[in-house]
Amino acid sequence: MQRLDWAINAFSTTVMTVCMTVATVTAFMNVVLRYLFGMSVPWAAVLTAYLFIWSALFGAAYGFKIGMHIGVTVVIQNLPAKLAKWMLTINLIIMIVFLSVLTWWGMQFIHFSINLQQIDIDLRIPFWTIYLCVPISMAIAVYQLLRKLYIVLTIPTSDFTYDAVMKEAA
Secondary structure, rough: HHHHHHHHHHHHHHHHHHHHHHHHHHHHHHHHHHHHHOOOOOOOOHHHHHHHHHHHHHHHHHHHHHHOOOOOOOHHHOHHHHHHHHHHHHHHHHHHHHHHHHHHHHHHHHHHHHOOOOEEEOOOOEEHHHHHHHHHHHHHHHHHHHHHHHHHHHOOOHHHOOHHHHHHOO
């Protein structure tokens, strides 16, 4: 299981880093070309937008691992441990169901896009390859939340705190 965690984290952080780096370099290059040379690369803006979306979605999935998402934790942190554990369990289940639906919807959308054979006019790549970030990143988020749910269900109530479950080192 640790190897799977390592592989998923390495994949997520690599996708985030590469997408953000390429998007930044592409946008910078296009700005320099536009203002210094009076020309620009027509596909740079589209590529930058898609790469930022990929980076954001994989960053969100990774955020579930390290507990970076915004939440009203003050409620759970101020409840008795048994009730807080129960509330966090319900919260995690709701998020898992929601993100699972997004994963399923993303796969359906990719199938739909493949059938339409849509191609991005600027990049000349099939749209389904661009849309892949939705089911992949949401599936990773579901996996991270399932790990959190397992921890909540197996940690003794006496040892339970929100931070002990939700916060992990990056």
